[in-house]
Amino acid sequence: MTDRSTGAPAVEARNLVKTYPGDVTALTGMSLTVEAGTVLGLLGPNGAGKSTTVKILTTLARPDSGTATVAGHDVLRHPDRVRRSIGVVAQRSGADPMATGRENLLLQGRLYGLKGTELAARVDALLDRFDLADAARRPVRGYSGGMQRRLDVALGLVHRPEVLFLDEPTTGLDPEARTAMWDEIARLAGDEGLTILLTTHYLEEADRLAERIAIVDRGRVVVEGTPDELKGELHGDAVHLELRADGDRTVTAGVLDGLPGVRDVQIDGRRVSVRADDGPAAVPALLAALERSGATVAAATVARPSLDDVYLRYAGRRFAEAEADARRSADESDAPVLAAGGTR
């Protein structure tokens, strides 16, 4: 059991490595800690290794090497104890679409040994809590996306777990349903003191819900801290400049090095990003230096640091770029299979 008085972490992973068949290295040394009663956001683009980490921590996959404990239990030596201590809301719903919401919850409770009036009371409380009481006797296949997601979370909570894993809980939801889910997750963490490990590829979701954020890139955590700590590490303003297509080849970081109050120059195709002590004051000198090098600036923006800037600094590329890379490599790995007429 996790004992908050001893300060033992609820989740601890050390140097997890995982390679899938086909030589895909999903985890390259994943380490993370979630303190009891807190929310950790595991933030990273598609393919960064978030789901694989969750699979190992929830005993659904084995690492090639490394260690992990959840609620004080070793995931490899005592997977049964881990499973009793956790709730899991996977990316794909585990609910039976033909059964009603209530039937799904009752079945889930029975799987964990609950029965009789205790189980009925728990199910009714969850239906109320997740605003599903009116729909409780309708088959799940008729639920909206938001209702299905709320049922998924309720299913993860039936047996009162200590640690809840939420794997991309709001992917695919419309903005209204997403906001409602955010409120619910914030309440779970605040009122019930649950430990939550949340994976997300929404910068805003991690910023809003997680007390601490671990940014994942290429199978490991590249930086970890509170949202404010991470953003605070980037002093000054972010200045983003968009170059016209014809000038981009001539620009190198050296063109901007040495300008007063300007640092962390990053060039990504036609996008140039720098940090500046005083963003608006630095813009004229940046424009002049770029134009001297033969580039034409199409647009310039100045912003306070965001999590995307943190990501750029530690992963060396923009979040959207990393997502596009992941999509490209997934498409490439699909190509031979599809060409051969196979199915995935």
Ligand SMILES: Nc1ncnc2c1ncn2[C@@H]1O[C@H](COP(=O)(O)OP(=O)(O)OP(=O)(O)O)[C@@H](O)[C@H]1O
């Ligand atoms: N069963 C599998 N077989 C082969 N490769 C896999 C398998 N599962 C994941 N991968 C690969 O491992 C890498 C990490 O995937 P993982 O699903 O852990 O990332 P993720 O950050 O959770 O991304 P997503 O948000 O898309 O789930 C990716 O390159 C992915 O294609």
